[in-house]
Amino acid sequence: MEPHSLPLNEFPNLSLDPARLPRHVAIVMDGNGRWALKRGLNRCEGHRRGKDSVRAVVETANELGIQYLTLFAFSNENWQRPKGEVRFLMQLFYRYLITESKRLMKRDIRVIAIGEMSRLPGQVRRVLADTISRTASNRGMTVVLALSYGGRQDVVGAARRIAAAVAAGRVTPEQVDEAMVERELMTGGIPNPDLLIRTSGELRLSNFLLFQLAYTELYFTDTLWPDFREHDLLKAITAYQMRTRRFGMVNEGGLISLSAANQA
Numbered sequence: 001m002e003p004h005s006l007p008l009n010e011f012p013n014l015s016l017d018p019a020r021l022p023r024h025v026a027i028v029m030d031g032n033g034r035w036a037l038k039r040g041l042n043r044c045e046g047h048r049r050g051k052d053s054v055r056a057v058v059e060t061a062n063e064l065g066i067q068y069l070t071l072f073a074f075s076n077e078n079w080q081r082p083k084g085e086v087r088f089l090m091q092l093f094y095r096y097l098i099t100e101s102k103r104l105m106k107r108d109i110r111v112i113a114i115g116e117m118s119r120l121p122g123q124v125r126r127v128l129a130d131t132i133s134r135t136a137s138n139r140g141m142t143v144v145l146a147l148s149y150g151g152r153q154d155v156v157g158a159a160r161r162i163a164a165a166v167a168a169g170r171v172t173p174e175q176v177d178e179a180m181v182e183r184e185l186m187t188g189g190i191p192n193p194d195l196l197i198r199t200s201g202e203l204r205l206s207n208f209l210l211f212q213l214a215y216t217e218l219y220f221t222d223t224l225w226p227d228f229r230e231h232d233l234l235k236a237i238t239a240y241q242m243r244t245r246r247f248g249m250v251n252e253g254g255l256i257s258l259s260a261a262n263q264a
């Protein structure tokens with residue numbers, strides 16, 4: 001498929017620069033429950049509808065040429081929700097992976113996952129492992145599913161692995177640096193997000209990628225996740241392109257030019 005063609009033609013009022021796209025977009029997909037409650041529906045109806053937003057955003061991001069899209073689908077803390085809702089969400093993840101598999105393959109999209117997979121029900125784990133292995137050699141966008149994920153737990157895991165390496169004498173404490181910590185995180189090998197989107201009007205990270213978001217541009221919208229579609233993604237990326245990223249330095253090069261330097 002021709003990159004940048006479809007969505008940009010559909011929304012000519014948004015002026016996106018295809019040369020300065022964020023390489024990695026991360027999304028906290030929030031507001032499903034409120035979307036449903038506003039309509040007098042069960043919270044789970046919001047989750048069900050949110051699946052359509054996932055498809056729209058994944059396919060649009062891929063068409064745009066975004067390289068990595070990380071979706072926060074279920075946090076470590078979300079295990080504390082009512083059992084029925086957790087069970088519904090797990091069934092939804094299962095069905096999503098089954099039904100989207102063909103579409104993902106057709107679009108050459110690779111799927112990987114971060115989080116404590118051992119806590120997921122066996123059925124979800126198996127279909128997830130299957131999707132990951134079947135899409136492993138795809139060359140399009142990488143979708144990173146954050147399932148049972150927590151940023152603090154991610155940092156703790158990295159600290160443990162590094163501590164074990166030090167204890168075993170494989171590395172000295174002086175050799176522990178930012179690059180090593182980054183490699184040991186669940187996102188090891190993936191560039192840090194350039195743009196974080198959170199829907200539903202909440203202004204917090206809720207234990208998402210804590211270390212990785214240090215210099216990410218943050219974008220908050222009141223739109224609830226089930227209403228978030230192609231146009232909303234393009235709007236967020238347009239807003240991103242209006243930002244000046246400085247990374248603590250002095251800006252001389254204009255709008256987000258340093259993100260390009262970061263990507264080099």
Ligand code: IPE
Binds near residue numbers: 030073
């Ligand atoms: C996000 O929507 C989905 C998950 C956290 C799994 P919520 O279920 O948090 O919806 P609100 O925030 O209650 O509206």
Ligand code: IPE
Binds near residue numbers: 028074
């Ligand atoms: C964050 O949303 C997690 C996901 C979107 C998966 P929450 O709805 O769980 O976050 P809080 O509770 O509002 O902080």
Ligand code: MG
Binds near residue numbers: 030031032
């Ligand atoms: Mg929420």
